[in-house]
Amino acid sequence: MSTATGTGPGPTRHKLALAALGLGAFVIGTAELVIVGVLSLIAGDLDISVSTAGLLVTAYALGVSLGGPVVTAATIRLPRRTLLWVALAVFIAGNLVAVFSAAFGLLLAARVLCGAIHGLYLGAASTVATGLVAAEHRGQAVGLVFGGISVSTVIGVPLGTLIGQGLGWQATFGSVVVLGVLALVATLALVPRVEHTSADGLGAQARHAFHPRVLAMLAATVLLMGSQFIAFTYLTPFLEDVTGISGGAVGAFLLIFGVFSAIGTFAGGRFADINASATLLAGNVVVIVAMAALWAFGSNAWLVGIALAGWGIVGFGVTPSFQLRVISLAGEGADLAATLGASAANVGVAAGAAVGGWALAAFGTGDVPVVALVAAVLALPVVWATRFLKAPQAPVAAAAGGEADSVSNVPVTTAG
Incomplete structure (x- = not known):
């Protein structure tokens, strides 16, 4: 403990x-x-x-x-x-x-x-x-x-x-x-x-880190992050071509997204402690609403600003929940699995950017958010299903008497 x-x-x-x-x-x-x-x-x-x-x-x-x-x-x-x-x-x-x-x-x-x-x-x-x-x-x-x-x-x-x-x-x-x-x-x-209870060898770590329950969580990460980056990668041209703003105003809107993203990450950590799975599900729903708002009201600067604020809070706000769930579900493979979480997020970023580029070329700037909306809707059942994934039993903490400047690291259940 x-x-x-x-x-x-x-x-x-x-x-x-x-x-x-x-x-x-x-x-x-x-x-x-x-x-x-x-x-x-x-x-x-x-x-x-x-x-x-x-x-x-x-x-x-x-x-x-x-x-x-x-x-x-x-x-x-x-x-x-x-x-x-x-x-x-x-x-x-x-x-x-x-x-x-x-x-x-x-x-x-x-x-x-x-x-x-x-x-x-x-x-x-x-x-x-x-x-x-x-x-x-x-x-x-x-x-x-x-x-x-x-x-x-x-x-x-x-x-x-x-x-x-x-x-x-x-x-x-x-x-x-x-x-x-x-x-x-x-x-x-x-x-x-x-001090941590993760397995020492690579083979033992891999057995836990690549367990199907962890892979399912990583898949949810790819899908939800990817859906967001379909739109985020091309947010600047959307603001210029659809919302009709330019220059410093674009920077101001991006700043809105950035500030609320930072707020969301810190707040998201608290919600992850309450119920990480519910936080992910709620975040997915907010992303869907935000993408729908950008698509439907993209020409209204005020509504776009509100949508970006809401999206920003959950965009990075779900990250602590994703990472905590991955670490928890991996049990003794937490050290390796924690890196896989970052990898999955970046796979989502790369895939989202690629799909967004295709959407931009195929449908035009104004319809990029609707492609992101479809992707977020497809992610929803996967994120919902991860609620039922259970973390393995936490290993018994090491006996007392370790170094004075050491603390223990025992995975915990976060499904709520």
Whole structure:
């Protein structure tokens, strides 16, 4: 049983540890998304097309989806705290390579490496976070970690883009390096060693992590995240062509989505603790309503703003519930499964972007939300069915007498 007690995430030292984990996620989220704001700068500097530069986004997503689980499997026996700081150190090195990359191929390789570390870090941070708090607060702990990703979309990405426009795209990656060093120092200073009950060997981890109940949860993740990114990937042209806004107004609407996404992630952690399965189902319904509103009232700026706010809250707000359910359902395979959760989300992102591109070409900007609506409706029965998935019996906690700075990590049932 965790040493954390009380009505919050635990003692002050554990709250500081969670803040350090959130800072690491903020750095990783900034590095992932800020590339979009400097693609044209990279294309011009390296004498390539913008579409070719866009492969840097794809490379990162492939790194998360495929490289994350592979790297996690290779490091499965490492203590989670050690894995966190090693992951951050390698992530810093990867972005340092990007700073000095004069060739597109080298920059592409650096993005694949950083993507793999992204998945590794989020998986390890999730399992460490759940081990820092009492069982009834594990959703909040995961929400604090993924909240770092959400905050990066509101603060990190705009600032990184501004730095790139003023000082060059290399300075953008340089700022990520600096933030990464701060996160590394915070991790070493604040994150304690976490005792966990996951199986030690890769084979044992895989048996639990790839259990049908976990795969079903991952499928639900892909479907719901994918349905959202059908619309989100092409939100800017929708706002310009259908809603009829441009320039700074587009940025304001995207900011609305980003702010409410951050709020939703933190709030979503609390709802995950109450009932993760019900939170996912409610989130799916809200996505359906939001997509319907965008399709039906896309020309009304006020209603679009309201729809984006509601969508933003659940878009990232369901993430803690997804991750908590995956970890819980995996039982002794939680370390590997936590990375699979990040991979599934990125598969959904990539698939959603591809379907959205097809919808844009086939039907036009105004009908992209209705394709997202159909996808969200198709996801609903799968998300509903996951309510009946039961987590395995939690292993008996290790005998008392461990290190003073260690806490335990025991998967818990979150079906409600």
